[in-house]
Structure formats: C-alpha cells, structure tokens
Amino acid sequence: MEKENRKLQASENDLLNKRLKLDYEEITPCLKEVTTVWEKMLSTPGRSKIKFDMEKMHSAVGQGVPRHHRGEIWKFLAEQYHLKHQFPSKQQPKDTPYKELLKQLTSQQHAILIDLGRTFPTHPYFSAQLGAGQLSLYNILKAYSLLDQEVGYCQGLSFVAGILLLHMGEEEAFTMLKFLMFDMGLRKQYRPDMTILQVQMYQLSRLLHDYHRDLYNHLEEHEIGPSLYAAPWFLTVFASQFPLGFVARVFDMIFLQGSEVIFKVALSLLGSHKPLILQHENLETIVDFIKSTLPNLGLVQMEKTISQVFEMDIAKQLQAYEVEYHVLQEELIDSSPLSDNQRMDKLEKTNSSLRKQNLDLLEQLQVANGRIQSLEATIEKLLTSERKLKQATLALELERSALLQTVEQLQRRTAEPGGPEPDLALPGPAGD
Numbered sequence: 001m002e003k004e005n006r007k008l009q010a011s012e013n014d015l016l017n018k019r020l021k022l023d024y025e026e027i028t029p030c031l032k033e034v035t036t037v038w039e040k041m042l043s044t045p046g047r048s049k050i051k052f053d054m055e056k057m058h059s060a061v062g063q064g065v066p067r068h069h070r071g072e073i074w075k076f077l078a079e080q081y082h083l084k085h086q087f088p089s090k091q092q093p094k095d096t097p098y099k100e101l102l103k104q105l106t107s108q109q110h111a112i113l114i115d116l117g118r119t120f121p122t123h124p125y126f127s128a129q130l131g132a133g134q135l136s137l138y139n140i141l142k143a144y145s146l147l148d149q150e151v152g153y154c155q156g157l158s159f160v161a162g163i164l165l166l167h168m169g170e171e172e173a174f175t176m177l178k179f180l181m182f183d184m185g186l187r188k189q190y191r192p193d194m195t196i197l198q199v200q201m202y203q204l205s206r207l208l209h210d211y212h213r214d215l216y217n218h219l220e221e222h223e224i225g226p227s228l229y230a231a232p233w234f235l236t237v238f239a240s241q242f243p244l245g246f247v248a249r250v251f252d253m254i255f256l257q258g259s260e261v262i263f264k265v266a267l268s269l270l271g272s273h274k275p276l277i278l279q280h281e282n283l284e285t286i287v288d289f290i291k292s293t294l295p296n297l298g299l300v301q302m303e304k305t306i307s308q309v310f311e312m313d314i315a316k317q318l319q320a321y322e323v324e325y326h327v328l329q330e331e332l333i334d335s336s337p338l339s340d341n342q343r344m345d346k347l348e349k350t351n352s353s354l355r356k357q358n359l360d361l362l363e364q365l366q367v368a369n370g371r372i373q374s375l376e377a378t379i380e381k382l383l384t385s386e387r388k389l390k391q392a393t394l395a396l397e398l399e400r401s402a403l404l405q406t407v408e409q410l411q412r413r414t415a416e417p418g419g420p421e422p423d424l425a426l427p428g429p430a431g432d
Helices: 002-021 032-042 054-063 067-084 098-102 109-116 132-147 157-165 170-183 195-211 213-221 231-235 244-257 261-272 274-278 283-293 299-311 315-334 340-415
Strands: none
Touching (some): 032 067, 067 244, 098 170, 244 299
16 A cells, blocks of 8 residues: 555656646647647557658647647657658767766766756746756756767756756656757757857858848947857757747757757847837847847747748758858968968868768768668659559549440430330349
8 A cells, every 4th residue: 555655646746747847838829639630640559660741740830739748749750850861960979878877977067056056947847956857957967968078068958958858757858858969950059169159140140131131230230249149049949038938839840840940030039029129229228138128028929930930941041151151260260371380280170171071971972862762662652553543543444434335325225216125224244
C-alpha cells in the first residue's frame, strides 16, 4: 500500500509540475479539428520511420499547436527532419548517454548557477531557488557544457533549454537541445568568438534595408545597429523578453523551418512597429522602445507576426549577405599593411576556410545525391502506377464500349415492329 501511495504521490506531482510548466497564455488557440489532426499524426504506428506530407505539417503548424501536445509535436517534427535529411550534419556531438554526463564535473558550474535565477524568474516552475525547475535546468546545461566543449555554456542557452523543459521531461529536453544546436544550426551563434552573431546582425541590417528602407535609414541616422537591440533575440530565441505563448510559437516554426525563423520574426516585429519607431527621435528612446515596449505585444499583433513569418522566404538573401559580410571583412584586412607573419596567418585561415567550404560542398553533394536517388525511386513508383492506371482505364473503356453496343442492340430490337420482347438481362460470361 505504501508503494502504491508513493506512485500516486509521484503521479500527482507530475500533474502539478505539468500544470506549472504550461502556465502561459496561448496566442493561437487550437481548434478541436486541428488537435485531432495532430493526435492522428502522433499516434500513427511506426511514425518515426514514416515521412509525412510536408504541406500537411506546415498547414497544421500554421493553424496552431495544442499546448498539452507541444513537446511531443516538437519531437515529431525533429523525427521528420531526420527522415528528410538522411545525411546528418558533419558536426554531430558524441553519443554520450545523458546520465553519464550528469556524473561528470563541469568547469562551467559557476556561470550556470548564476544564470539559473535569471532564467524565467517569474515563472512558477523556475521561481523557487534550486527547486525542481532550476535543478532540471542546471542538469541540462551542465550536461550540454560537457558534451560540447567548444561552446561549453553561453548566456542565453538557459532560456532555450528552459523553453524545452517547460514542454517535456529533462532528458528529452536535453535531446531536443542537441537537435536545435547541431541540426537546426543554433550552435554556431554561441561559439566563444561570437563571429556568427556579428554576421547575423549584419544580415538583419541588410534585410531591414531591403524590406523597410525608411526604418533602416532612421536607425542608421541615429547610429543604431541591430547589435544594440537584437542580440538577445537571437541568443535567447526571444525568450528573455517576449511572452511565453509567443516564444512557444516561434519554437514551433523553428522545429518546422530551421533557425532562419529568428530573422523572419525579427524582421516582422520591426516592420509591424515601424510607424511607432519612426516617431522617436533619439538613440535612447528608440532603443528603449524596441527593448521594452515592443515585446509587450497584444494577442492580435502576435498572431499577425506569426502569420507573416509563414509567408516569408529569405533563405537566398541570408546566404548572399553572409558571403557579402566575409568579403567586406577581407577587404578591410587587405586595406591595412600586413607583416609576413600576419600575411601567412591570413593565407592559412583562407586555406582552412576553403577546405571547410569544400567539405560543406561535398556534404551538400552527398545530400543532393541522396535526394536524387529518393526522387528517382519515387518517379519509378509513379510511372508504374501510371502504367497500371492506363491499363485499368483501357479495360474500362473496352467494357464501356461493349455495354454501349449491347444497349444499341436492345434499342434496335425494341424499335423493330413485331420484334421479340427484349431480354434486358446483360449477357453473362461465355459458357453460362
């Protein structure tokens, strides 16, 4: 009996934790029909080996993700990503079991502990000092710092891990953190040199120039670059400043479309608040508005932002602006006199970069070849189906022709004066 009581207590604690975790306001309430669509996909036998229709998933995410199924849906979308990308990213972590990582010591312990109290301090699951939420979050961040020695721990990661932890168990959240970092491309912005974050700020600036020129000019006039306001958006995936319901929807889209979603959301937010930003006429008030007022979105504004993101396609621009950034950096280096050692270092870095690009291209080629083989197999199946359909169509046409002839014969017999009464029964097969 005591054992059963402990089980019951554990079950009640789990339910209480789940209620605490999901204590946020949804911005896209999920209709019953959409929830049914998700439940049907999630309960499909052997779903981890079945490729689902991308348009169907895109439509389902667009219509909403039920909060109580959100963690399972993120895992499902991660499974679908792996099925569609048979060749994993070359930068994959060691497959060290989570429990083994927890047994080790990390040099990042102090930094992680300091940030625990700063991560969602008002959320009931994380607010208790070294309570269940903070302990689970510490475990995930500690394990990741040991798994990925290059990144270790970086400010901002606690918010990403925290969002995952609100929707699933500790070990599952760790697995999904690895997925976001290595497969969805978030990892590169947390590297110690922060070079990629600088590239991202440049890309966002160029996108503003393309889509909202008047806003871009206004910010440039007051010497306000994206690094003054957008760095936390990228490093915490909006989680440090925006409502949880909004952040959860951003994560829905990242699991579906990848890390470029962060650019789309940032661009949409700035564009939709453009008239209000243009009213401010100095650096302090503009930055304060973007940091403090803009994140307090109304539900209608949040839904509008999410809808806009689904319609945007900026992949080619992001790629072009990344190349542009590196070219500009090289030109800056070339314009300054270099010593022999510096020139040698530069040549070695260029050579290393070219080798990396070759490896990237080789990987892309392998992925493309895999996709071509898959498409060829699909085409073969479709051609076979087409042949069968043509044969079936021909057989039906012959049968139709035979039936029409029979009908004509019956009509002629009926029309003949004094002709025999027609036998309306269709002719049976030979031998009857």
